[in-house]
Amino acid sequence: MDTKQVEEVSTPFITSSTSHSNKPTLLLKLITSMSLISAIIFSLLFFSLSEPTTTSRPLKKLPHPVVILISSDGFRFGYQFKTPTPNIHRLITNGTEAITGLIPVFPTLTFPNHYSIVTGLYPPHHGIINNFFYDPITGDKFTMASHQSKWWLGQPLWETVVNNGLSAATYFWPGSEVIKGSWTCPDEFCKHYNGSVHFEDRVDSVLDYFDLPVDQIPVFMTLYFEDPDHQGHQVGPDDDEVTQAVSRIDGIIGRLINGLEKKGFFDDVTIIMVGDHGMVATCDQKLVFLDDLASWVEIKTNWVHSYTPLLAIWPPSNYSYADVVAKMNEGLSSGKVENGNKLKVFLKEDLPERLHYADSDRIPPIIGLVHEGYKVEQSRTGNKECGGAHGYDNEFFSMRTIFIGHGPQFARGKKVPSFENVEIYNLITSILNIKGAPNNGSDSFSQSVLLPNA
Numbered sequence: 507m508d509t510k511q512v513e514e515v516s517t518p519f520i521t522s523s524t525s526h527s528n529k530p531t532l533l534l535k536l537i538t539s540m541s542l543i544s545a546i547i548f549s550l551l552f553f554s555l556s557e558p559t560t561t562s563r564p565l566k567k568l569p570h571p572v573v574i575l576i577s578s579d580g581f582r583f584g585y586q587f588k589t590p591t592p593n594i595h596r597l598i599t600n601g602t603e604a605i606t607g608l609i610p611v612f613p614t615l616t617f618p619n620h621y622s623i624v625t626g627l628y629p630p631h632h633g634i635i636n637n638f639f640y641d642p643i644t645g646d647k648f649t650m651a652s653h654q655s656k657w658w659l660g661q662p663l664w665e666t667v668v669n670n671g672l673s674a675a676t677y678f679w680p681g682s683e684v685i686k687g688s689w690t691c692p693d694e695f696c697k698h699y700n701g702s703v704h705f706e707d708r709v710d711s712v713l714d715y716f717d718l719p720v721d722q723i724p725v726f727m728t729l730y731f732e733d734p735d736h737q738g739h740q741v742g743p744d745d746d747e748v749t750q751a752v753s754r755i756d757g758i759i760g761r762l763i764n765g766l767e768k769k770g771f772f773d774d775v776t777i778i779m780v781g782d783h784g785m786v787a788t789c790d791q792k793l794v795f796l797d798d799l800a801s802w803v804e805i806k807t808n809w810v811h812s813y814t815p816l817l818a819i820w821p822p823s824n825y826s827y828a829d830v831v832a833k834m835n836e837g838l839s840s841g842k843v844e845n846g847n848k849l850k851v852f853l854k855e856d857l858p859e860r861l862h863y864a865d866s867d868r869i870p871p872i873i874g875l876v877h878e879g880y881k882v883e884q885s886r887t888g889n890k891e892c893g894g895a896h897g898y899d900n901e902f903f904s905m906r907t908i909f910i911g912h913g914p915q916f917a918r919g920k921k922v923p924s925f926e927n928v929e930i931y932n933l934i935t936s937i938l939n940i941k942g943a944p945n946n947g948s949d950s951f952s953q954s955v956l957l958p959n960a
């Protein structure tokens with residue numbers, strides 16, 4: 507919009523002020539016109555300040571865009587302000603950030619979220635509905651060490667990349683070791699999970715890929731770090747140990763940046779740094795005990811597939827699930843159960859739609875939502891522990907994590923509104939300019955975040 511348009515808009519104002527008819531209408535017109543003009547001037551100013559009219563920056567050394575997707579597990583939104591994090595802030599300042607954090611999918615657990623990030627699918631669609639669960643037909647148990655392809659639905663980014671005739675490299679990511687479709691988990695580009703590998707070694711291995719001839723450098727790479735999730739669980743998000751872990755992650759990001767700079771690729775490479783979920787403090791006076799519901803309905807331990815924060819219950823099929831839910835909620839709301847008002851149970855199909863947590867026969871029929879920071883246990887143990895947990899409703903701000911994008915297609919210093927992590931799949935296929943699989947992300951998202959092509 508240019509100044510000519512502003513003048514055109516202001517014309518009615520001049521006309522009205524010279525007219526001598528009907529004074530209240532004139533005043534109204536005057537106010538309306540003035541606010542319209544201020545709105546236009548303000549928006550002109552706002553857009554000129556916030557939206558640099560730049561296009562994506564051309565690649566200098568690489569023949570094709572390269573994306574490094576980094577996950578720092580349990581990096582709650584806000585941790586970046588706990589302590590000086592100069593390297594993470596370098597990415598934020600010169601890149602694009604979700605201004606109030608990245609929204610995880612429900613349940614806000616590690617495996618469901620990591621796999622949503624790389625497939626763009628909500629958990630019922632990608633199949634990893636919890637960190638552990640049962641196949642309702644065979645009774646087989648999924649654990650975080652299950653690598654059979656039958657569990658892992660959807661098309662993860664590494665497979666998409668290979669489908670497009672390009673190569674990908676995974677240095678740990680849930681699902682990356684699963685041989686599926688065109689993805690063979692090749693020895694040279696697919697590391698088998700081993701939590702004892704030092705973070706520095708993981709970064710150095712990824713940097714080594716940049717010593718390959720440029721046309722052989724994988725175009726998509728993952729890096730995964732277990733911290734600060736590990737410390738968050740042990741001691742809660744506000745403990746000094748978490749602060750130290752955040753500082754260490756910042757150092758690791760610095761190692762990656764410096765390595766890429768030395769090799770002359772930093773400006774060409776796209777770095778996307780995310781977490782999978784946040785963390786909230788828990789303490790053992792904030793508990794709900796299922797045994798306290800015995801006067802209404804007896805919940806047997808072998809019905810409970812997971813306790814907390816995601817309560818998932820699968821009674822035998824001769825029980826009416828609706829009846830179990832009704833009796834549990836009757837007890838919880840009776841005022842006679844300790845912290846009963848902090849838990850509500852649902853038939854999965856009655857959960858709020860926004861949670862996207864019904865459309866899979868792997869999801870147990872009864873799901874409980876517990877208030878932030880509360881935990882569900884079977885019975886009193888007398889333990890008095892404080893720590894941290896995640897897995898709660900993704901509406902809680904404490905469950906949010908970070909999103910930072912830095913690279914040729916991200917505007918410098920841009921802030922975007924918070925978004926759900928299922929958008930990341932389309933974002934990465936757009937950056938790589940490859941064809942992706944259908945998913946739950948929106949088509950327009952990448953356009954709203956990325957710079958237009960030069």
Ligand SMILES: [Zn+2]
Pocket residue numbers: 579580615616617735782783
């Ligand atoms: Zn996690």
